[in-house]
Amino acid sequence: MRTPAKKTLFVCTLLSAVILGTYAAGQGPGKEELKLTLPKPMFIGTPTNIKSPNLEVITGKPRGPFFVPVGTKLLSLKRPIRSSDMQPVIGELTMLTDGEKEGGDGYFVELGPGKQWVQVDLGAPYALHAILVWHYHSQARVYRDVVVQLSDDRDLLKGVTTVFNNDHDNTAGLGIGTDKEYIEVAEGRLIDPKGAKGRYVRFYSNGNTSNDLNHYIEVEVYGTPAK
Numbered sequence: 001m002r003t004p005a006k007k008t009l010f011v012c013t014l015l016s017a018v019i020l021g022t023y024a025a026g027q028g029p030g031k032e033e034l035k036l037t038l039p040k041p042m043f044i045g046t047p048t049n050i051k052s053p054n055l056e057v058i059t060g061k062p063r064g065p066f067f068v069p070v071g072t073k074l075l076s077l078k079r080p081i082r083s084s085d086m087q088p089v090i091g092e093l094t095m096l097t098d099g100e101k102e103g104g105d106g107y108f109v110e111l112g113p114g115k116q117w118v119q120v121d122l123g124a125p126y127a128l129h130a131i132l133v134w135h136y137h138s139q140a141r142v143y144r145d146v147v148v149q150l151s152d153d154r155d156l157l158k159g160v161t162t163v164f165n166n167d168h169d170n171t172a173g174l175g176i177g178t179d180k181e182y183i184e185v186a187e188g189r190l191i192d193p194k195g196a197k198g199r200y201v202r203f204y205s206n207g208n209t210s211n212d213l214n215h216y217i218e219v220e221v222y223g224t225p226a227k
């Protein structure tokens, strides 16, 4: 049986965990939960057959709520896309910001092999609070060298902020990243740009664990007007 002292310690530990958990999720004054429209999952269960040296620990759990400043809006819907491959093998670049995120055929754009990028123009600089990307989710895959950069410069030659980089061995030549590789799922990947500012958001990838090609179903960028 627990002694009162042990019980108090237990309750305190539990409370700390709850408080820390709340702060970790970014909840607080002036924040609201980011509301997302998610596609239906195409596969169920936790894939265990993918081996990669930089893969995150797979929990199989949903992402849970994510909190953003009140007034945060989806900025990328129907915005124009540029790419290192302006003539995709499959699909049209406009599909990246059409709001459709289903995993089946007819929803993904296929870009050529090796390192490629896509870039959304938000039309003006914004403070960014959430970036999501769906590469492909009808099959468990890891996309290589996922790097996300922001800039006010269309060609990303100056004022570049890197908000995600899981290229641990610099094979993409954009610098070594400390983020982990991940398996694509229907809820997409949420990247926290922590209020970093930019007009152009560029997404790199460098093939995947099934083939050398690069795929995109949708990208979403959420933010507030830059002050």
Ligand SMILES: [Ca+2]
Pocket: 095, 096, 097, 098, 099, 100, 101, 107, 217, 218
């Ligand atoms: Ca789409």
Ligand SMILES: [Ca+2]
Pocket: 144, 145, 166, 167, 168, 169, 170, 171, 172
């Ligand atoms: Ca790499």
